[in-house]
Amino acid sequence: AAEKINIASLAFVSSAPLFIAQEKGYFADEDLDAEITFFQAAQPVAVAIASNDADFGVTAFTGGFFNLAAKGGLRVIGAQLHEDAGYDGSAILASNAAFEAGLTSVDQLPGHSIAISQVGSSFHYMVGNIADKAGFEIDSIEMKPLQSVPNMIGALKSGQVDSMIIVPHIAKPLAASGAGHIIGWVKDYVPYQVGGLFTSQRNIDERRDVVAKFVRAYQKGVADYRAALLMTDEAGKLIESDSTAEILEIVHKYVYAEEDAKTAYPKIRNGAMFITEEARLNVADVAAQVKWYQAGGFVDASVDPASFIDTSFIPALAE
Amino acid sequence: MGSGGFVCDFKVMDFAMRLHINGICHSYDQVEALRDIEFGIEPGEIVALIGPSGCGKSTLLSIIGGLLKPTSGKVLMCDQATPDGCLNPLTYVFQDFALLPWRTVAGNISLVLEDHPLGKAEREARIAEVLAQTNLADFAGAYPKQLSGGMKQRVGIARALAVRPAVLLMDEPLSALDAQTRILLLDEFAALFVRTGMTAVYVTHNLNEAVRLAHRVVALRRRPGTIKAIHSIDIPIDQRVEGMPELVAHQNALWDLIRDEAIAADKELDHVA
Amino acid sequence: MGSGGFVCDFKVMDFAMRLHINGICHSYDQVEALRDIEFGIEPGEIVALIGPSGCGKSTLLSIIGGLLKPTSGKVLMCDQATPDGCLNPLTYVFQDFALLPWRTVAGNISLVLEDHPLGKAEREARIAEVLAQTNLADFAGAYPKQLSGGMKQRVGIARALAVRPAVLLMDEPLSALDAQTRILLLDEFAALFVRTGMTAVYVTHNLNEAVRLAHRVVALRRRPGTIKAIHSIDIPIDQRVEGMPELVAHQNALWDLIRDEAIAADKELDHVA
Amino acid sequence: MSRDIEAGASRVRFRATGFNPRANPLAAWGSFVVVIALWQLGSSTGFISELAMPSPVAVASALWKLIISGDLWRHLSASLQRLFGGWIIGTVAGLAVGFLVGMFSWARSPGVAMVSALFPIPKIALLPLFIIWFGIGEPSKFATIAFGVFFPTVINTFGGVDNVARNLIRMGQSFDMPMMSIVRKIILPGALPTILSGFRISSSIAIILLIAAEMIGAQYGIGAFILAAGNLYQTDQLIAGVVVLSLLGLCVSWLLGRLDRWLLAWR
Amino acid sequence: MSRDIEAGASRVRFRATGFNPRANPLAAWGSFVVVIALWQLGSSTGFISELAMPSPVAVASALWKLIISGDLWRHLSASLQRLFGGWIIGTVAGLAVGFLVGMFSWARSPGVAMVSALFPIPKIALLPLFIIWFGIGEPSKFATIAFGVFFPTVINTFGGVDNVARNLIRMGQSFDMPMMSIVRKIILPGALPTILSGFRISSSIAIILLIAAEMIGAQYGIGAFILAAGNLYQTDQLIAGVVVLSLLGLCVSWLLGRLDRWLLAWR
Numbered sequence A: 001a002a003e004k005i006n007i008a009s010l011a012f013v014s015s016a017p018l019f020i021a022q023e024k025g026y027f028a029d030e031d032l033d034a035e036i037t038f039f040q041a042a043q044p045v046a047v048a049i050a051s052n053d054a055d056f057g058v059t060a061f062t063g064g065f066f067n068l069a070a071k072g073g074l075r076v077i078g079a080q081l082h083e084d085a086g087y088d089g090s091a092i093l094a095s096n097a098a099f100e101a102g103l104t105s106v107d108q109l110p111g112h113s114i115a116i117s118q119v120g121s122s123f124h125y126m127v128g129n130i131a132d133k134a135g136f137e138i139d140s141i142e143m144k145p146l147q148s149v150p151n152m153i154g155a156l157k158s159g160q161v162d163s164m165i166i167v168p169h170i171a172k173p174l175a176a177s178g179a180g181h182i183i184g185w186v187k188d189y190v191p192y193q194v195g196g197l198f199t200s201q202r203n204i205d206e207r208r209d210v211v212a213k214f215v216r217a218y219q220k221g222v223a224d225y226r227a228a229l230l231m232t233d234e235a236g237k238l239i240e241s242d243s244t245a246e247i248l249e250i251v252h253k254y255v256y257a258e259e260d261a262k263t264a265y266p267k268i269r270n271g272a273m274f275i276t277e278e279a280r281l282n283v284a285d286v287a288a289q290v291k292w293y294q295a296g297g298f299v300d301a302s303v304d305p306a307s308f309i310d311t312s313f314i315p316a317l318a319e
Numbered sequence B, C: 001m002g003s004g005g006f007v008c009d010f011k012v013m014d015f016a017m018r019l020h021i022n023g024i025c026h027s028y029d030q031v032e033a034l035r036d037i038e039f040g041i042e043p044g045e046i047v048a049l050i051g052p053s054g055c056g057k058s059t060l061l062s063i064i065g066g067l068l069k070p071t072s073g074k075v076l077m078c079d080q081a082t083p084d085g086c087l088n089p090l091t092y093v094f095q096d097f098a099l100l101p102w103r104t105v106a107g108n109i110s111l112v113l114e115d116h117p118l119g120k121a122e123r124e125a126r127i128a129e130v131l132a133q134t135n136l137a138d139f140a141g142a143y144p145k146q147l148s149g150g151m152k153q154r155v156g157i158a159r160a161l162a163v164r165p166a167v168l169l170m171d172e173p174l175s176a177l178d179a180q181t182r183i184l185l186l187d188e189f190a191a192l193f194v195r196t197g198m199t200a201v202y203v204t205h206n207l208n209e210a211v212r213l214a215h216r217v218v219a220l221r222r223r224p225g226t227i228k229a230i231h232s233i234d235i236p237i238d239q240r241v242e243g244m245p246e247l248v249a250h251q252n253a254l255w256d257l258i259r260d261e262a263i264a265a266d267k268e269l270d271h272v273a
Numbered sequence D, E: 001m002s003r004d005i006e007a008g009a010s011r012v013r014f015r016a017t018g019f020n021p022r023a024n025p026l027a028a029w030g031s032f033v034v035v036i037a038l039w040q041l042g043s044s045t046g047f048i049s050e051l052a053m054p055s056p057v058a059v060a061s062a063l064w065k066l067i068i069s070g071d072l073w074r075h076l077s078a079s080l081q082r083l084f085g086g087w088i089i090g091t092v093a094g095l096a097v098g099f100l101v102g103m104f105s106w107a108r109s110p111g112v113a114m115v116s117a118l119f120p121i122p123k124i125a126l127l128p129l130f131i132i133w134f135g136i137g138e139p140s141k142f143a144t145i146a147f148g149v150f151f152p153t154v155i156n157t158f159g160g161v162d163n164v165a166r167n168l169i170r171m172g173q174s175f176d177m178p179m180m181s182i183v184r185k186i187i188l189p190g191a192l193p194t195i196l197s198g199f200r201i202s203s204s205i206a207i208i209l210l211i212a213a214e215m216i217g218a219q220y221g222i223g224a225f226i227l228a229a230g231n232l233y234q235t236d237q238l239i240a241g242v243v244v245l246s247l248l249g250l251c252v253s254w255l256l257g258r259l260d261r262w263l264l265a266w267r
């Protein structure tokens, strides 16, 4: 009989390879009976694996994730999204008021406020990473933790915060509608491994073959994703491929499902960030992230990235 | 001496009287509490109101003092004859003392003087005077919680005296006290009435109190409360002593008058406290 | 008749006595409530305990019935002489009635029988019997809230009688009632004691109750509570009537005995309720 | 009257006015109608922006959509299970501990100390721990509600036991009633009114905690619905959800009222 | 004793045992010590995983770090301002409305109806509305706390006014005291004990709501600190924050106790 597996996921484009693998039968091909459980936020996905409520998950790296991974027996075995210079990733937005007052580029951020979802979230890290690379102190920016993305958008629109960092499919329409101004891209401050594919130590120890099967199916999904959504022409512009329509239809079943295709497809395409080939993980960047979080006191000093990264299923991304 | 005869009496003297209870009827929602109560109270007279539980004694006393609007009828009072310096002609003494626990003995008396245009000196003089009259001078600074029930009621009396009332309205002033304190205070009340020649309406369940203090005893009957009889006691109050055969006779007569009603009140089901 | 003489008396008769209060002392933390209380209670005798507020009457009654452990001394009781079918030799009647509001009159009586090995029929027979004795038969199904104070205390008596007690211990059983109901119940108590020949210890503040009901009156003094005097009243209870000169004399004698202490108790500051 | 005054007598003045505010059910309902009408008026005239406060009509229509789409029942049944399960667990545990604390010296001081130390902790702060302890499924939702219900139930129960009139217990002892009979026939019914009034408190706490409980990965449930609406700034749905919660609270309090009347008929 | 029995007499048996649990401060403190010791033992032996529950030592060290880094004061001062400001606003408004409802028939039924309808609404559900109404700055934090404090204060205040012994008011009226004197000298001091005990409730509600209030755009504050620790699964810091909140609650209740003793010395 097919082996049962439970996958924890968010209804985001970032999880598209999972949906593709499920819909195109790649899991079934590997004799896996996969069930996808959806969560409202990234954190519970990690908890679900730690508590053995689910077997596999894909989600963004956060301070909380690293703490949980170190204490809770999570093993990162592959990559989720990745910021790549060649593809649009998260954008840095300035509010209209701040833009008019002179916040027109990233190096003017000091002295301004920026909305983040939570302390120690990936937004927080991105601000820190940008500050590092742009050469200013992170303390010179006022963090506004607002708990949720809608709160961040609302605060930016009403000018209650000066800036924020946000995924492309939200950033572009916002800028287009005149609700804010894009003043920079996170991809200009790479490398940045946004998230990972992970499972529990117990699964690796007790069901190594199942993990390997899952990884194969996931990689097939990634390949389809890349072929359909990341194809570019010589100028680096995204183009449609043969499979684009088919994959969009599959992803639409899970993402923006309540909207019709006409409005949903552009959003899906906008949200389709880069994923590395074979879902290879940038191990060095993960280590750098952990270090940054540790420096800020968001991750316990005892956490060692090597202890929760397992590259035996998918080789690490070469430098 | 029935109420009929009495009604005749006062019709003649009419407004020479201090207080005139004139055709009072009162109903609470469904319950008819009082019907056609009519009697007069002479200056310097102590009238006791007796009757079984729930016959409307408290209701009547509230109406007399203006704390309850009767359904019909009125209470009339002769104004000219209030004593010198009287601030509140109809003044109550309460069964539960009604002292403010957050004020001292002196403060509780001061309370009822503060809203009148008295100088500080006069107010303090009045307080000192009534404290002396009630033997409370040593307790001026005590709080009610420190006092025994008897002392609390003495404060209630002192407070009432401080406004120099024309008529004292007392609703079972001794029934919250233990039997021994009651004896002590009963003697003090008698002495007070004799000394001041105060007018008073005194509600009680206790026939012994009634015959010790009252010139006339008004007995009410129940449902609706009407006057059953008005009983005069001719012995001067200062000559009455506990256990005196004449008083015992009066007391037995009153008991015969209300005994059946008391039994009925006691046996009643769905008692309303 | 002082306590000394009495102590002599019972030393001679010793264990022929039903109840023997033997050198009882009791202190609450700092307060010494009772010191060296020593007297005996004969079968069929009604003993009244009187004394000013706070002299330790309730404390002593609790000790007699085993509800309070004395600091020293003991209460002895002659076992053989309990009545037939007695389930609880020392049985209390409470000032505040202590009825369960969620049980009917019959249920409240049943309560104290349910834990004894009586058949259902016998239990119901006992309930019916005591209800009849206290004229409560018509009220068996009523809840306490529906009853007047007097009726509630009759239920308290019925409940006590249901266990066929050897001795009734009554702590101011009438003091929560109004004066008229008190007169009614006082007569019923007297009749009950005469009819049943019950032994009882009766705590009261009310000297009138004491002289109407008691064969002997034990007067306590305050702080610490010691026996001031034991006063015998020789008139048979069924021959006593309200206002009888002999009784008035006894009452006045008792009042003279405790009057000063009552005044002191009343005047005391920082009164403990 | 004039004749009376001529004769030097005047009517005794009535002086016990005021200080007796009366309940008036009509005014209560009327005030609702007036507030809702004013609110609708403000919305219709644009005085209240739709974002700041959706109009009553918008809320009603959101509620209506919720009903006809059948979503309401899905949310409600999920929430009711959690409420009921969590409440039962918390209440049973609270009653047990409350009776121990109320009756035994050995349990009294430690119990009271623990409860007073833990009761004031905001449950929402403990959500991350609950997730770790009980996972992200139903158990942690039950636990959140049960935890919130437990402490007030303990406090109420031992308060109820403490408040059983001492004289009734003394009465039982004076009649030599065995300990178990006293507990069963005197303490239990005597503490019942307090315990039942504690149920009102604990049930409203349970309803308030529903939102916190459904913060943890709940797809369905009134709390989850409200949270989602809040995240999306769909204020009409948010208020519709709040209205559903309020109605739920009213139903529960009505049910408890019936229970009261049934169990406490003797009062 | 044996002699007594021989003579057919026996000592009256003492039968009022039990049912009188006594407080024992030693046992209360002792129970804390025992629980913490067991907890530490469990953590040290690995029986309790560090993720599920940090050891007392870890919590203490987190607390210590918080103190020496000076962060505690930054968080605490931010939170205290919010607590104090929000509580004052909610209390003043609540007292005003409570007195109106307590004393005037026209305010009674509408006031009670509105309060009973709005009180049970979970404040956390309204956060999105508060953000729209008051922004993400301090005003919405004050508003959240003030809103939470307002309703219980109204209920307590009018309950207090209702509970002023009617006989005292009647007494005032019987002495012809003017309305304002009765309010000032009888109703106000008479309602004070209830109002003060309401302060205990409202202050603990304020502390509980601190977390909700600091969910939105607070960089500093104990609530924000606890939320961040929860997000980061730094359970030692989370518990340290909860301990700080508990101590804050203890301080407030001690202060209120002093206020009580000072204002209610007559009791």
Ligand SMILES: Nc1ncnc2c1ncn2[C@@H]1O[C@H](COP(=O)(O)OP(=O)(O)OP(=O)(O)O)[C@@H](O)[C@H]1O
Pocket: B028, B029, B031, B033, B051, B052, B053, B054, B055, B056, B057, B058, B059, B060, B205, B272
């Ligand atoms: N506020 C009220 N509402 C309705 N009925 C009332 C109210 N106050 C008194 N009654 C009823 O009116 C009747 C008379 O009551 P009132 O208190 O005047 O009697 P009372 O003679 O003073 O009784 P007691 O001797 O018990 O003090 C009683 O039947 C009582 O039930």
Ligand SMILES: Nc1ncnc2c1ncn2[C@@H]1O[C@H](COP(=O)(O)OP(=O)(O)OP(=O)(O)O)[C@@H](O)[C@H]1O
Pocket: C028, C029, C031, C033, C051, C052, C053, C054, C055, C056, C057, C058, C059, C060, C205, C272
């Ligand atoms: N539980 C207690 N703790 C401390 N002191 C007590 C306690 N019970 C009574 N006392 C004190 O013991 C003394 C005797 O009290 P007790 O109740 O026996 O007096 P009493 O004669 O029954 O008074 P009363 O006539 O007022 O009923 C009093 O001074 C009282 O203050």
Ligand SMILES: [Mg+2]
Pocket: B057, B058, B059
């Ligand atoms: Mg009355």
Ligand SMILES: [Mg+2]
Pocket: C057, C058, C059
């Ligand atoms: Mg006593």
